[in-house]
Amino acid sequence: MSLFLGDIHFWLYNKIIxxxxxxxxxxxxxxxxxxxxxxLKKESREKYxxxxxxxxxxxxxxxxxxxxxxxxxxxxxxxxQSFLVTQLVQEDKNNIVEIKxxxxxxGKTSANEVxxxxxxxxxxxxxxxxxxxxxxxxxxxxxxxxSDEQEFVWSVTTCLHRPYWEKVSGDVEVFYxxxxxxxxxxxxxxxxGFEYERSGFTHTIKKS
Numbered sequence: 001m002s003l004f005l006g007d008i009h010f011w012l013y014n015k016i017i018x019x020x021x022x023x024x025x026x027x028x029x030x031x032x033x034x035x036x037x038x039x040l041k042k043e044s045r046e047k048y049x050x051x052x053x054x055x056x057x058x059x060x061x062x063x064x065x066x067x068x069x070x071x072x073x074x075x076x077x078x079x080x081q082s083f084l085v086t087q088l089v090q091e092d093k094n095n096i097v098e099i100k101x102x103x104x105x106x107g108k109t110s111a112n113e114v115x116x117x118x119x120x121x122x123x124x125x126x127x128x129x130x131x132x133x134x135x136x137x138x139x140x141x142x143x144x145x146x147s148d149e150q151e152f153v154w155s156v157t158t159c160l161h162r163p164y165w166e167k168v169s170g171d172v173e174v175f176y177x178x179x180x181x182x183x184x185x186x187x188x189x190x191x192x193g194f195e196y197e198r199s200g201f202t203h204t205i206k207k208s
Contacts, residue, residue: 125205
């Protein structure tokens, strides 16, 4: 295993930090809904690991096992997020509406970080992958079906998220509802005019 950090490691770490930011948003919402935020946070971390808290990657990563460390942090943040969302949805299924709004807001905010207008749907897809977690690069779960100037279509060949949701007795379909809200907000906020739609594991970005 490499002892040196490369761009791809920081790229993955930034996605973990973004997911941890959503975790904080979900905890704030839980407090508004009457949950004991401190206890919920404590339980999630005791069971599924502590967040990175956005610390400098060089100061916390295990340089003797870079790939394994990043993979563990992805598993931790996804499981904590699954746990928190499941707690809120099991308490009141209508809470999904406000959780979706949190995801959509972060998607839109992330799109605003892409300062230039994009020309093709594939460019939008490539930028999208700078923000959302879809396993490790070696997992290669996205299969491109079509790519031209007007439309980019891809299929997710393997659900990497189901184990995290099953671990907390949650419903992975909730994950896909939330991911769809995030991606739709991101795509439609990108400068250049694009639309997004999902049908099962098939996703489409179109030029408006």
